[in-house]
Amino acid sequence: MELREIDLNLLIVFNELLRLRRVSAVAESLDVSQPAVSNALNRLRRLLNDELFLRTAKGMAPTPLAERLAEPIGYALGAIHSSLNERVTFDPAASQRHFTVAMTDIGEIHFLPKLMQRLAEAAPRVTIGTISTSRSDLREEMENGRIDLAIGFVPDLKTGFFQRRLFRQRYVCLYRHGHPLAENGITLKAFRAAQHLAIAAEGTGHGVVDEVIQRAGIVRDVRLRVPHFGAVAHIVQNTDLIAVVPQAYADRTLEPFGLQTSACPVKIPDIVINVLWHAKKHREPDNQWLRQLVSEHFSTQASAYV
The missing domain is CATH 3.40.190.10 (Periplasmic binding protein-like II)
Structure with a gap:
């Protein structure tokens, strides 16, 4: 199959169906009619020769092929969205940007005092909101761009995410x-x-x-x-x-x-504390600036915990 045979809008519908699992919810999300969503799904089914989604009591369940396609399609759409909306520069001194950062309560104790001090100096109008890394929807929220960074020991965030090591921890x-x-x-x-x-x-x-x-x-x-x-x-x-x-x-x-x-007399493996971000945020100048700030001020502590 050649790329010229695929309408990008079909992949957008596919991605939304994976996320919402209901035709009515996808129609509302994309501001189109339910028949339009159904038509797009049928076109994809014919192109890929697979049902892709099956109706169940809990909504539209993806087939094995749809599950295999989920990650590359989501990654590609995120990369396209980021590229089309990329801003040329980010001026922290003038910005009023609000960042949402996921971390544990330990992370808040360890990172926030110094991070807020540095923001007051370099970006006085920038604000931070934190949420817990234990949220069940953390991956989805980061994939959707509602969470900018995650900081800490978050081993479940791998596929589709970038990470940078800050320090090891015993x-x-x-x-x-x-x-x-x-x-x-x-x-x-x-x-x-x-x-x-x-x-x-x-x-x-x-x-x-x-x-x-x-x-x-x-x-x-x-x-x-x-x-x-x-x-x-x-x-x-x-x-x-x-x-x-x-x-x-x-x-x-x-x-x-x-x-x-x-x-500890019981040998517990060291953990690695990382800063993580989703691929769709990878090229955004404001996200690049914040994760560089975090890296500069906390990765140098690695030697204290090795």
């Missing part, structure tokens, strides 16, 4: 000063005997902690499980609970909360 045990088990550091025996605070952090890569500890055959005495890191330092400060946390989080809590750390 996990450590975090506990209060004077903890009865910590005179000689947290040994494996002490780790088994300790009462633990576990952090679920669902939807992020930090679930690796529980998986590795379980595979090592260690049954922790988990007295408290929380969904995120926000209150961990406050809790550990006032109890004998210990927590396994990333080094960057621990470093921000030691002095303010009177805590200390030890190497």
Whole structure:
């Protein structure tokens, strides 16, 4: 099949059907009639000799061929859209651009103070909004351009995304000063005997902690499980609970909360903290500027965590 045989509008309809799964929703999204959407789908079916989408109780389900075509077509449409709408320059000093950045609560603690300080100097009118990287629709929101960057340990964002490494990160045990088990550091025996605070952090890569500890055959005495890191330092400060946390989080809590750390006696693989962006944002000058700013001010910290 030659490209001249394909109407670009058919691929736009295909991409919207993959996203919305209903003809009526696609018609509304593209501001066309439902018959026009159905006609476009039928033309594609004839061209590709495949049903592409099958009607189900939950909407239009893609066939295996449609699933295989989803990524290259989405990538190509995103690249075309970016190229046609690319701005020649971006002036951070004059811009009033609002960026949406996905990160965990640890990311907010680690990145935002310095990032906002740098923005105040270089781009005083630029604003930032953050959302959680654990959102189930993170990939879709980035593909649609509603999220500009993701920062952190986000291993699920690979196909269709670019990434740049900022630093490597190890996990450590975090506990209060004077903890009865910590005179000689947290040994494996002490780790088994300790009462633990576990952090679920669902939807992020930090679930690796529980998986590795379980595979090592260690049954922790988990007295408290929380969904995120926000209150961990406050809790550990006032109890004998210990927590396994990333080094960057621990470093921000030691002095303010009177805590200390030890190497984790269970070998947990280091994680890589990246800045990630979707292919459709790759050539946008404003996105290029922000990710370069993040890289310049945080990738140099790699040596502290290796």
